Amino acid sequence: MQVTTYKRTLLYLFRNYMIGSLIAVVGVGSTFMTMTLDVMKSDLYLLLFVQFFSLIIMFIFEYRAFQKDISPIRNLFFSPHFSEQQFYFALVQAKRFPLLTVRRIFIPHFLGLSVPAVVMTTVLIYKRMLDIPYVYILYALLGAFLIASLHAVLEFFLTVQAMKPLIREIIQIGRQNGWTEAVGATNAVYVPIKLQLQLSVLFIGTFPIILFVLASEVKTTLSTADFGWVFMVLCISVAFSFFAAHILAKEIESPIQELYKSMKGVQVESFEMIYDNVYIDEFSELTNGFNHMVEAILGREEKNKQLLDSFITVMVTALDARDAYTAGHSLRVATYSLEIGKRLRLPEEQLQKLYKSAILHDIGKIGIPDAVLLKDGRLTNEEFAWIKKHPVLGENILRQVQPIEEVKDLLPGIRSHHERIDGKGYPDGLQGEQIPLFGRIIAVADAFDAMTSDRTYRKGMNVEKAVSILLGGKGTQWDAEMVDHFVDYLKEQHSHIYPERVG
Numbered sequence: 001m002q003v004t005t006y007k008r009t010l011l012y013l014f015r016n017y018m019i020g021s022l023i024a025v026v027g028v029g030s031t032f033m034t035m036t037l038d039v040m041k042s043d044l045y046l047l048l049f050v051q052f053f054s055l056i057i058m059f060i061f062e063y064r065a066f067q068k069d070i071s072p073i074r075n076l077f078f079s080p081h082f083s084e085q086q087f088y089f090a091l092v093q094a095k096r097f098p099l100l101t102v103r104r105i106f107i108p109h110f111l112g113l114s115v116p117a118v119v120m121t122t123v124l125i126y127k128r129m130l131d132i133p134y135v136y137i138l139y140a141l142l143g144a145f146l147i148a149s150l151h152a153v154l155e156f157f158l159t160v161q162a163m164k165p166l167i168r169e170i171i172q173i174g175r176q177n178g179w180t181e182a183v184g185a186t187n188a189v190y191v192p193i194k195l196q197l198q199l200s201v202l203f204i205g206t207f208p209i210i211l212f213v214l215a216s217e218v219k220t221t222l223s224t225a226d227f228g229w230v231f232m233v234l235c236i237s238v239a240f241s242f243f244a245a246h247i248l249a250k251e252i253e254s255p256i257q258e259l260y261k262s263m264k265g266v267q268v269e270s271f272e273m274i275y276d277n278v279y280i281d282e283f284s285e286l287t288n289g290f291n292h293m294v295e296a297i298l299g300r301e302e303k304n305k306q307l308l309d310s311f312i313t314v315m316v317t318a319l320d321a322r323d324a325y326t327a328g329h330s331l332r333v334a335t336y337s338l339e340i341g342k343r344l345r346l347p348e349e350q351l352q353k354l355y356k357s358a359i360l361h362d363i364g365k366i367g368i369p370d371a372v373l374l375k376d377g378r379l380t381n382e383e384f385a386w387i388k389k390h391p392v393l394g395e396n397i398l399r400q401v402q403p404i405e406e407v408k409d410l411l412p413g414i415r416s417h418h419e420r421i422d423g424k425g426y427p428d429g430l431q432g433e434q435i436p437l438f439g440r441i442i443a444v445a446d447a448f449d450a451m452t453s454d455r456t457y458r459k460g461m462n463v464e465k466a467v468s469i470l471l472g473g474k475g476t477q478w479d480a481e482m483v484d485h486f487v488d489y490l491k492e493q494h495s496h497i498y499p500e501r502v503g
Helices: 002-036 041-078 084-126 135-176 193-221 229-267 282-322 324-343 348-359 363-367 381-387 390-398 408-416 437-452 463-472 480-493
Strands: none
Touching: 002 041, 002 135, 041 084, 041 135, 084 135, 135 193, 135 229, 193 229, 229 282, 282 324, 282 348, 282 363, 324 348, 324 437, 324 480, 348 408, 348 437, 363 390, 390 408, 408 437, 437 463, 437 480, 463 480
């Protein structure tokens, strides 16, 4: 996959270069020459030959420069072993590649084309093989520089787009090797958007005018009166400028859309960082700033989670200190509830909330008087009325936690774990699926542990009898699905005990 991305990037770079070169040099340059010059066909053929020969020299020098520039990146993808320093150099080189492209266009490209063309044209004019003024060489140089400048602008933005998938692949290599520091240390490559816009608008806005003025000057110098070329020159130059403006707009729009998408994710609490920082301008800083913001949010979320876990621990410890029975009971109910939740295929986040809700299901008993909570033996109706308050008391206690969003999903299970499917439970007399899911789960786990736990005034019943009672209360006291899942769990844990009954 990595080598494929490298080869695909090379293909895109070659395609962009050939298109840009053909449009700039052959399309605009040749059209400029043939439309503005009123010369004999033999002279025109000589000029085209000079251009063709110069193009060959240009391609040779530019190819060698390209091989040198791409070498660090190629070594990363094709070397069996590479160091962190080599990786860092390859990543920096990949981010620098748009700038290196501009350098190649102005040095081996522009000079490799212009120098041979100027020398050969000068010799041909001197030997009277070309019948054009020497000043045309100056005009040609100015035109070539103008075309090379616009070509460089186009190639810069096209190369930025072409290199992004490759940069992402290189970053992935760094992460796989654990070089996170090297991955994040490439902001040394920086080209301000202001500079990009200024140069782009300058060339895009002035290119048609300068080219037209230059062509007019050539026409005047050669004393030709045919101005039918005007429309063609303007059409080509304006089309070229329009294409450059389109590329520029796309290059600015793309990172804005990515940042906007990530910000929308934050709004719905999907805190995904932008790991692939492929930019070399202010968007690189914006991406880093966004990632720092997400890290801060995640840090706060983790801190809130730790505070909530600490609160749960404190509350359960406080309840344990009052009633030794409740201590082990809450933990076992939470474990049983979690097993039911797993068999319901609840998401991991829901399982965590279920566990917390179950371990706090009796927290309201903190508000029950000791004389009632710790009484040995049967409770009176008044005393049982106190006990029946503990689900609501527990919910009210947790409602004091701020922000309430951290615990709001725990409240339904705490309030409703004593509701019955037939509607005869408390505190709200809910029935069937009116009872929240966590309440229906905890109710089964709570009843089983209550039946099998020893109290000071009675000994807990065995698993077989407790399961028999659960099965007998399916669809009336307890949710049938929850009972079945719990019995399946018990079968796995106690298959050696009454297997024909437990199953």
